[in-house]
Amino acid sequence: MSLLKYFPFIKLSFKNHLSHTMRMIFRFCGCFFFMVVFIELWRLIDREGLLEIPYKITDLAWYVSFTQMFLFLSPRFFMVINEDIRSGDIAYFLIRPISYLNMRLLEGIGALSANMVSYYSVGVFLLWLYIGELPSGGIVTLITVMIFLYLGSILHLMFQLMAGITAFWLQEAEPMYRIYQKLLIVLGGLYMPLTLYPDWVEKFASFTPFYTMMYMPVRPLLNEGTFFENVIMTLGYFCVWFVLAFMLMGWMYRTCVRRLEVNGG
Amino acid sequence: MSTIHVENLSKTFKLKKSGKGLSGAIKSFFSPEWKDVHALQGISFDIEKGERVAFIGPNGAGKSTTIKLLSGILNPSAGQVSVNGYVPWQEREKLSYEIGTVFGQRSQLWYHLPAQDTFDLLACAYEIKPDVYRARLKHLVETFEIGPLLEKPVRQLSLGQRMRCEIVASFLHAPSTLFLDEPTVGLDVSAKAMIRDLVYDSSKQNGTTVLLTSHDTGDIEKVCDRVIIIDEGQIIIDHSIDKLRSDYIRQKIVTFQTKEEEIQISLKGVTEIEKKPHKSSFSIDVSKQSVEALIQHAMDQSSLRDITVEDPPMEEIIKTIYKDHKVSA
Numbered sequence: 001m002s003l004l005k006y007f008p009f010i011k012l013s014f015k016n017h018l019s020h021t022m023r024m025i026f027r028f029c030g031c032f033f034f035m036v037v038f039i040e041l042w043r044l045i046d047r048e049g050l051l052e053i054p055y056k057i058t059d060l061a062w063y064v065s066f067t068q069m070f071l072f073l074s075p076r077f078f079m080v081i082n083e084d085i086r087s088g089d090i091a092y093f094l095i096r097p098i099s100y101l102n103m104r105l106l107e108g109i110g111a112l113s114a115n116m117v118s119y120y121s122v123g124v125f126l127l128w129l130y131i132g133e134l135p136s137g138g139i140v141t142l143i144t145v146m147i148f149l150y151l152g153s154i155l156h157l158m159f160q161l162m163a164g165i166t167a168f169w170l171q172e173a174e175p176m177y178r179i180y181q182k183l184l185i186v187l188g189g190l191y192m193p194l195t196l197y198p199d200w201v202e203k204f205a206s207f208t209p210f211y212t213m214m215y216m217p218v219r220p221l222l223n224e225g226t227f228f229e230n231v232i233m234t235l236g237y238f239c240v241w242f243v244l245a246f247m248l249m250g251w252m253y254r255t256c257v258r259r260l261e262v263n264g265g
Numbered sequence: 266m267s268t269i270h271v272e273n274l275s276k277t278f279k280l281k282k283s284g285k286g287l288s289g290a291i292k293s294f295f296s297p298e299w300k301d302v303h304a305l306q307g308i309s310f311d312i313e314k315g316e317r318v319a320f321i322g323p324n325g326a327g328k329s330t331t332i333k334l335l336s337g338i339l340n341p342s343a344g345q346v347s348v349n350g351y352v353p354w355q356e357r358e359k360l361s362y363e364i365g366t367v368f369g370q371r372s373q374l375w376y377h378l379p380a381q382d383t384f385d386l387l388a389c390a391y392e393i394k395p396d397v398y399r400a401r402l403k404h405l406v407e408t409f410e411i412g413p414l415l416e417k418p419v420r421q422l423s424l425g426q427r428m429r430c431e432i433v434a435s436f437l438h439a440p441s442t443l444f445l446d447e448p449t450v451g452l453d454v455s456a457k458a459m460i461r462d463l464v465y466d467s468s469k470q471n472g473t474t475v476l477l478t479s480h481d482t483g484d485i486e487k488v489c490d491r492v493i494i495i496d497e498g499q500i501i502i503d504h505s506i507d508k509l510r511s512d513y514i515r516q517k518i519v520t521f522q523t524k525e526e527e528i529q530i531s532l533k534g535v536t537e538i539e540k541k542p543h544k545s546s547f548s549i550d551v552s553k554q555s556v557e558a559l560i561q562h563a564m565d566q567s568s569l570r571d572i573t574v575e576d577p578p579m580e581e582i583i584k585t586i587y588k589d590h591k592v593s594a
Contacts, residue, residue, distance in 0.1 A: 004389075005390055007389075012375065012378065012385075015378070016377055091333070092338065094338055095357060095364070096361055096390055
């Protein structure tokens, strides 16, 4: 099957997402608001000496801003799958010469890319103005982080897709996604770097996809770790998790299609 | 070899029984009970290339389930199916290039985007060569008169406009077999007529095989030349439209225009159904009275200016069949 035929789905979804201007602006403003809240929170902690912070406060500000950005970059993709399953529309995609999973994933990437345009340009520029300086690693680190965050967001989409598929069993994907999101917040280091957690939490997190999709991409902003740790290891972790996610996604989908065939369209 | 071959096709769904009241709900939660619903019970038929077949029956008869099985959406519980030489649920992808589907209650168009974008996307999905796609789309746009609609977001189209776009989307890859599940549901008279004509003409010109389900007898009369009637998952009639008419028309409508203001007819099996000055219509039960006898009787009583003899509408025929077979429509 030609993979090229899936690329128009990215293009169409990109276009579709951009056509909802107000939604994008509102989401962007919401994201920037939370970035500011967390930057100020860490500035306060630093100013009051409430916690010993082993990082430069501006680097930490970039870190918490980018973890927030990660959450807002990806569309709420599990809802699309959830709706397809609940309405029965998923059955009607089976009779098209395309894979439902590939189609939806690439649509998600299209929407993600549309968000990326504004977050990576206006968002980063506004952050630079607000924080007052670039991260210690400089522009190269910033670009590296942005590339890895994009990859992490794709991995996040794949896990959202799997959370969506659970609607086959649970009738509603929201509860599963809520659990997934809470784990992401804790084990992905959303509010603070994992190095500030107890060692065992960081160790445990490193075996989960949340560590790879969120913490590893933004970690270079803290100006710690070697090139090997920040780039080569991150790429290695991505390879492993992408393969595992593809396999898991495929298995879940095949199981669900069998279930669909039994229960009807 | 038939384009569509169906042999002893059965489909059984398992449905969870819901308990009555709170205690029933709790019991059902811990110990669910299931019941079998036999949507199809061993149906068999063949459809040849270029045939246009109506698949009709009351709600829940198994029409849509049959279409879903033939298009590959569902797996059967038993039986064999071949569509264009493929087993639908095993060779979905190969079959998808050869069939077109329209489900009246579902949309294959992207809701927020113009129909043109969906067409472009489908052209890629079906791997249609760009020059072939352009020529085919141009032809379809002209035929279905959707030129002004192409750039409008689908959400802004009326139901009739959307259905025309849906059918264009189904025709884009030039399918040799069309499955239409209630394609005219909810449409106004002119939109229905347009869609019927377009499906009929396309089938005539390209030899497309059509299997259509509908509750609207107009769809059957205008598009199809054969009818399969299904009830409770079993086929009760499989005839050509002509045979259906000759077998089931027990009444005819005879209208007289007379010089006299009115005529009185009292014959067995004849009922007056409309009376206007100089014009009277009668329904005649042909099993009890011949049309010739009625005309002769009318001629004896008055000076006739004009006579019209009509078959009852298809709807009446279907009603008769349902009544004969005790179908709960």
